[in-house]
Amino acid sequence: MDNAYLIETIIKVVVILLVFSALAGIGTYFERKVLAFMQRRLGPMNVGPFGLLQVGADGIKLFTKEDIIPTNVVGPIFKIAPVITAATAFMAAAAIPFLPSFELFGYEVHPIVADINIGILYVLGVMAVGLFGPLLGGMASANKFSLLSAARAAAVFISYEVVTGLSILAPIMMVGSLSLIDFNNYQIENGWIVFSQPVAFVLFWIAAFAETGRTPFHLIANDHEIIDGFGTEYSGMRWGLFFIGEYANMFFISFVIPIIFLGGFGDGSVLGALALLGKMAFFFFFFLWTRAAWPDVRPDQLMWLCWKVLMPVAVINVVITGLVMMF
Amino acid sequence: MFEAVAFYLFAFLTIAMFYITVTTAQALYALTALAAGMIFISAFFFILGADFLGAVQIIVYTGAVMALYAFGMMFFDTTRDVKEKNGNKFIVVGLATLAAVMVVAIFVAPIVSTNMQAFYPMVEGVGNTQMVGVVLFTKYLIPFEVAAVMLLVAMVAGIVLAGKKMDLSLTQMNAEQIKEIEDKDKKVLS
Numbered sequence: 001m002d003n004a005y006l007i008e009t010i011i012k013v014v015v016i017l018l019v020f021s022a023l024a025g026i027g028t029y030f031e032r033k034v035l036a037f038m039q040r041r042l043g044p045m046n047v048g049p050f051g052l053l054q055v056g057a058d059g060i061k062l063f064t065k066e067d068i069i070p071t072n073v074v075g076p077i078f079k080i081a082p083v084i085t086a087a088t089a090f091m092a093a094a095a096i097p098f099l100p101s102f103e104l105f106g107y108e109v110h111p112i113v114a115d116i117n118i119g120i121l122y123v124l125g126v127m128a129v130g131l132f133g134p135l136l137g138g139m140a141s142a143n144k145f146s147l148l149s150a151a152r153a154a155a156v157f158i159s160y161e162v163v164t165g166l167s168i169l170a171p172i173m174m175v176g177s178l179s180l181i182d183f184n185n186y187q188i189e190n191g192w193i194v195f196s197q198p199v200a201f202v203l204f205w206i207a208a209f210a211e212t213g214r215t216p217f218h219l220i221a222n223d224h225e226i227i228d229g230f231g232t233e234y235s236g237m238r239w240g241l242f243f244i245g246e247y248a249n250m251f252f253i254s255f256v257i258p259i260i261f262l263g264g265f266g267d268g269s270v271l272g273a274l275a276l277l278g279k280m281a282f283f284f285f286f287f288l289w290t291r292a293a294w295p296d297v298r299p300d301q302l303m304w305l306c307w308k309v310l311m312p313v314a315v316i317n318v319v320i321t322g323l324v325m326m327f
Numbered sequence: 328m329f330e331a332v333a334f335y336l337f338a339f340l341t342i343a344m345f346y347i348t349v350t351t352a353q354a355l356y357a358l359t360a361l362a363a364g365m366i367f368i369s370a371f372f373f374i375l376g377a378d379f380l381g382a383v384q385i386i387v388y389t390g391a392v393m394a395l396y397a398f399g400m401m402f403f404d405t406t407r408d409v410k411e412k413n414g415n416k417f418i419v420v421g422l423a424t425l426a427a428v429m430v431v432a433i434f435v436a437p438i439v440s441t442n443m444q445a446f447y448p449m450v451e452g453v454g455n456t457q458m459v460g461v462v463l464f465t466k467y468l469i470p471f472e473v474a475a476v477m478l479l480v481a482m483v484a485g486i487v488l489a490g491k492k493m494d495l496s497l498t499q500m501n502a503e504q505i506k507e508i509e510d511k512d513k514k515v516l517s
Binding site for chain 1: 381399
C-alpha cells in the first residue's frame, strides 16, 4: 500500500465528511425555504440576506446548548445513539462514486473512497444500520413517546428493508455486478435502467422515503402524535447529530438513485458530472416537495403497503426480469 | 500492517462486545452489544477479501437483532436491570468451558493436521459474489433448497399461528356455516 494512495484516501474522507456535514446544515435551510414557499410563507428571513446565515445561527445554538442527560435514561446507550445515526450515514458514503474520475495537477482522482465490488449492498446495509440510532435512542430514553417511536423504528425497518432488497435485485440481475461504477458503465452502453426497470425504480424510490424517514413515512418522529419521538429527551449537539445523519442520508440516497437508475454520471465528461449533480438536486428537492404535499401514513398503513403491495410487486418484477433474461 | 491493526482492533472489540452480551443484566446493553459484535465480525470478512459475506453479515444481523429488540421491548422494561435466575453455577461454567474447548478443537483440527485444501479454490479475476453463487448452485444446491423449504415451512407456520381463524377451512363448510361465522363477526364489530 503506497503512500500516495493513503494520502489520497485520507483527503477524500475528510473532504466528503466536511462537504456533507456542511450540506446537511444547508439542507435544513433549503427545506425550510422550499416548505415555506409551498405554503405561501417566507421562511427564514431575518439572519443575513434571504435568511442565509440561519444555518450558522442554528449551528451556534446547537453547539452551545447544554447537553442534558436525564436521570432515568440508560446513560451509555443514550449517549451513543445519535453517533450511530451520523457515523453510519457517512460510512455508507464510502462506496458511492460522487463524480467521474478527473485529472488534478496531472494526478488522476477517483471521487470514490473505496471501489469495492459489492458497492450497492454495502451502501444499503450500512444505511440500514443507521436506524439503530432512533431505535436505541428511543429505548434508552425512559419516555413513553420515545419508546413508541423506537417500536415504530423497528416496524419501519423490517418493512422497507425487504422492498429495497427485492426491488434492487432486478437491476442487479441485468447488470451482473454490485459495484456502482459498473452500474454506471452498463448504462452508457445500454441506456438508462429506468426505461427497462420502471417498476423497480418506483419501488426503490418509495423505499428510499422509508429508509431516510421522510414525510409519507415520517412516523418515527411524528411531531403531532408522539412529540419528537426518539428525539424528545435529547438536546444540543446530540439532537443535532440525528439531523446531520438524516440529511446526509437524504443526500447519499439522492446520489444512489440516479447512479442506479438514471445513468449516473454518464461517460464521465464535465456535462455528465453536472447532470449527476442536477439529478441529485432533483431527488433531494422531491423529498422536500413530498413533505409539503403529502400527509403522513399510519404505521399499520406503512406495513400494509410494504408487505402486501410493494413486496409482491417486487417479487413479480424479479420473476419477469428473470424470464425475459432467460429467453 | 493495516490488516494486523484492523484484525487486532476488531478482535478486541468483538470479544469485548460478546463479553458484555453474556455478563450484563441489562437487556438493552445485552442487545446493543450483540448487534455491535455481529456487525464487527463483518470486518474479518472484509479483511479476508470476502466482501460479499461481509456485507451479508451486516444486512442479515441488523435485521435479526432488530427483531430481538422488538421482543426485548415487549418482555422487559429495558431501562431497568433484569433479575436473573441463576442456577447451579458449576454446571453452567463447566458446560460453557466444555463447549468452548470443543469449538476450538473442531476448528483447529484441520490446521494442525495440515490437511486443509480448498474444494473450490478462488479463480483469479472472478469476484467472490459470483464464486459464492457458483458454489451455492452446484455443490451445495440441495442444502440450499432444503433451507429454502424450511424457511417456507416456518413462514406458513408463522402465518397459521398468528392469523385469526386459521383452524377453520371455508372450503369444507357449507353455506349456512359460513353465514353463521360472518354473523358472529358482525356482532363483535358492531
